[in-house]
Amino acid sequence: MVAKKTSKEWLKEAISDGHIIYHDYNEFKNPEKIGEGGFGSVYKYEWKSCVMNVALKRLKVDYDDSQGFVKELILLRRISHHANIIHFHGVTEDREGYYNMVLECANDGNLRDYLKENFKKLQWIEKLSIAKEIAHGLVYLHGQKIVHRDFHSKNILIDQGRPKIADFGLSKQLDESFMTSTSNFAGLIEFVEPQCFKNPKYKRDIKSDIYSFGVILWEISSGRKPFPGSFRPSLIYTILLGKREDRIIGTPPKYIEIYERCWDNDPNKRPDTILVYEDLKQLVESSTMNRLDLQSNMFDEGPSTRKNKSQQYSINGFTFTSSQLLIPKEFMDINQSEEEPNEQPNKTTSPPIKNKARSSTLDSRQNKTSNQNKKTRSSSLDANFSKQNNNELEINGSTSNLNLSIPEEAKNVAATLNSIFTLNLKMSKLNNEGIKIISEALIDNKTLTILDIGFNKIGAEGTKSLASVLSKNRVLTTLKLCSNNLGPEGGKTLAEALRKNIKLSSLNITNNKLGPEGGKAIANALLKNTTLTSLNIGSNNLGPEGAKAFAEAINKNKTLTSLSIEKNHFGPEGGRELSRTLPNNTTLTKLNVKENDFDRATRSLLNERHSKFVKINY
Incomplete structure (x- = not known):
């Protein structure tokens, strides 16, 4: 009789076969405890070779379905490239012999804590953007036939304002005390599919996730947990009777319709995931396209400190000031019958609003109003948002779990390029053969605008x-190539392409061992290039010769506004060369020359000679 393989044996086999990436534990340093789990603490580490923080979470590898456990990890590796899903880099074995998942470390904690800390300053456009991006990740999961089964605000992490779904499909296989709740088998009651209370054996499905998402949407609108302080058994009974949290005054009616349809007791009446996403996307689009002034008393956003001030908000790369925020007409429809007692948190009465806009429902998908609004948009707004709305799938994140040195994996990525506008392939083991496959697909590509292939x-x-x-490409605007060992010859090749390129506006080629020759080639290309506005060429050991070449480029280039040439060993001689031409430049606004071995006299000279337009960082 053949002995049954243990979980560790299945895992080692999957690593050996290349299905799961293994990382040496010595690659991680400076542990910092950030959570507790039933199988040990969870730590944040610095990943030395990748210059980034990651979370190491201990795996539970002793349950019955050993092979199924490994299949779940392989699945996680396959789907963790999405921008709104937490990234799984692989596994490592710690010094105690336990295997740990190596996960992306989200800097802003989970959604509940993020809302608690930031709710008073969040504008509705930001709340809508968070909701839409969560829905985007959920559409992807459901498209891959994955049901989360434990979807709530503590299972959504926030990294630099962007939501990322965590712990999907693994609730039975992993210890979930970190990046999830400490709830019992049913999960957090407030978010659990009501059918589970009627039938303990009820199999959660996609519509169960939709119910949970409805509660999440409400929490985004309120900034607090649902049913705080409720007695759990009575809460179950309340939910089964159809009782839900009250609407929050100031919430867009369309948004209310969305979450109320999602949390319907009857699973058959809940909308499909893609419809929820499309409606949220339409709300975001309306809020950025319809030019209506923001009224400080229109929404319940807590005490305002913005009197006569113009604050900035950044959403998906687009920056707005408070006086320029674009609010859809649907937001004006505030029903006075929905007023709540003043003692309720986050529920304040709003003044009557005249000319109420008729709200649309999830079923009225053929409504022509949005199409008429679109026709009135300025061409510049259309140009800014068309690619964002039509090509929203992102292969994103620090994707070290990809192995693009394998031609088939590179071909799989290449096949997606016509449907996305942002591609992030950092740490994907992309080599000469892999980039050749990707490049062939990019030459005639009409959608991709941002490409990050750093650390390859x-x-x-x-x-x-x-x-x-x-x-040859006519749409790519941003290219990140840091840490790719281009060398002097690679720098020269890249420089020749820059002379011909007519679209690229941002280039990052830090840490590529360009040396003086490669650096001079790039600098000389700037004499002819007329599109590049931002260049980062730090940490390339350009030396005084490179400084001289860039001094000449600064003297003649008329388009560059941001230049980073830090850590290049320019020395005093290189600093003097820069000071010679800086006064002649009228377009550069940011110049980073940190750690270039300048002495005090050189710094003084640069401070005296630079133009009034440029800000120098030492």
Whole structure:
């Protein structure tokens, strides 16, 4: 009789076969405890070779379905490239012999804590954007036939304002005390599908996640947990009777319709995931397209300190000031019958609003109003948002779990390029062959505008393939190539492509061992390039010769506004060269020259000679 394999044996086999990436535990340093789990503490580590923080979470590998456990990890690796899903980098074995998941570390905690800390300053456009991005991740999960089963605000992490779904599909396999709740088998009652209370054996499905998402949407609108202080058994009875949390004054009627349809007791009446996403996307689109002034007393946002001030808010790369925020007409429809007692948190009465807009429902998908509004938008707004709305799938994150040195994996990525506008392939083991496959797909691509292939192994040879893209592609605007060992020859190849490129506006080529020769080639390309506005070429050991070349570029280039040339060993000689031409430049506003071995006299000279337009960082 053949002995049954243990979980560790299945896991080692999956690692050996390349299905799961293994990372040496010595790669991680400076542990900091950030959570508790039933199988040990969870720690944040610095990943030395990747210069980033990650979370190490101990795995439970002793349950019965050992092979199923490994299949779940393989699945997690496959789907963790989405921008709104927490990224799984692989596994490592700690010094006690336990396997740990290596996960993306979200800097802003979970959604509940994020709302608690930031709710008073969040504008509705920001709340809508958070809701839409969560729905975007959920659409992707459900499209992959994955049911979360424990979906709530503590299972959504926030990293630099962007929500990321965590712990999906693994509730029976992983210890979930970190990045999830400490709830019993049913999960957090407030978010649990009501059918589970009627039938303990009820199998949760996609519509169960939709119910939970409805409660999450309400929490985003209120800034607090649902049913605080309720007695759990009585709360179950209340939910089964159809009782839900009250509407929050100031919430867009369309948004209320969405979450109330989601949390219907009858699963058959809940909308499909894609419909929820499309409605939220429409709300975000309306809020950025319809130019209506923000009224400080229109929404319940807590005490305001913004009197006569113009604050900035950034959503998906677009920056607005408080006086420019674009609010859809649907937000004006505030029903006075929905007023709540003043002692209720986050529920204040709003003044009557005249000319109420007719709210639309989830079923009225053929409503022509939105189409008429679209026709009135300015062409500049259309240009800014068309790609965002039509190409929203992102292969994103620090995707070290990808292995694009395998041609088939590179081909799989290449096949998606016509449907996305942002592609992030950092740490994906992309080599010469892989970039050749990706480049062939990019030459005639009409959608991709942002490409990040940092921390890979492209080298000088791979740069040739990428150069063909830059010479012919007409849509790519941002390219991040840091830490790819391009070398001097790669720098020269890239420089030649920059002379021909007519679209690229931002380039990051830090830490590529360009040396003086590669640096001079890039600087000389700036004499002819007329599109690049931002260049980061730090940590390339350019030396005084490179400084001289960039001094000449600064003297003649008329488009660059931001230049980072830090950590290049310019020395006093290089600093003097820069000071010679800086007064002639009228377009540069940011210049980073940190850690270039300047002496005090050189710094004084640079301070005296630079133009009044530029800000220098030492």
